[in-house]
Amino acid sequence: MKILNEIKISFPSNSRNESLARSVISSFAAQLDPSVSEIGEIKTAVSEAVTNCIVHAYRGTHGKIELLARHLDGNVLYIKIRDNGCGISDIKQAMEPLYTSAPEEERAGLGFAVMESFMDKVSVRSTCDKGTTVIMKRKILSKQSDT
Template identity: 60%
Template sequence: MLNLNQKAVNEMKLSFPSYSENERFSRIAVSGFLTQLDPQIDELSEIKTAVSEGVTNCIVHAYRDAVGEIFLQVRIFDKGRVYIKIRDKGCGIDDIQKAMEPLFTTAPEEERAGLGFAVMESFMDKIKVRSQKGKGTTVVMEKTLKTRKAFR
């Protein structure tokens, strides 16, 4: 994991309601912020997909039948290192290991594939999930981009 005591070169923080329409917004906001690194298109697409999965988990699982707040933080460190944190204050996850198994879903009646965490893991260099029942979940993802442009 990144040394978070190191100062970020740039960062953004957002919070928004858990409306399904805001999943698209989060993806666009993160990709727009990261364009300052001039990333490769495939890298940006992977990050957008991972963010989409993380935010969708908040919408579908954390706040199942309610609207809550989703918190998103993106930090850029030197050498193209990117840190993304997605946090909710929803229902939490009973068993994180089980939840991270491919094809596991808490919403089978909604025809969910249960691949959200697997997708995040496949597209990012590192992923860490913390959760507390009744208090919410935090997903931290990291990726080092093959930047073509030095920051500042």
């Protein structure tokens, strides 16, 4: 698919940067003319992925998070969120709704389920002790879907 525009930012895994990531994706996605509900869902999916980098990948430490967003041909939004943290040993289990490795922190284990319900496609690559990459895609329909 042809890339019509793209941005790439990186920021430290500070929880303050979760809202930064939400604002950045919201501004970038605006170029695809999304509806209010589409933009809300995309921001939520990004914030779940970024929160996972902060609370799981770099648990108790700090590291770099990269956010890449692309506007692809066909009005498709492509998002890649990457960390160099602890990695996920069993991706299938991690993506199961209600699975969490941090029940003591009262996490619900719903972050991936939210990403999957709000985006058309979510794929995860991970290597233990090297990091995790989450790729999400969503085709933006027209504002007429807003009611």
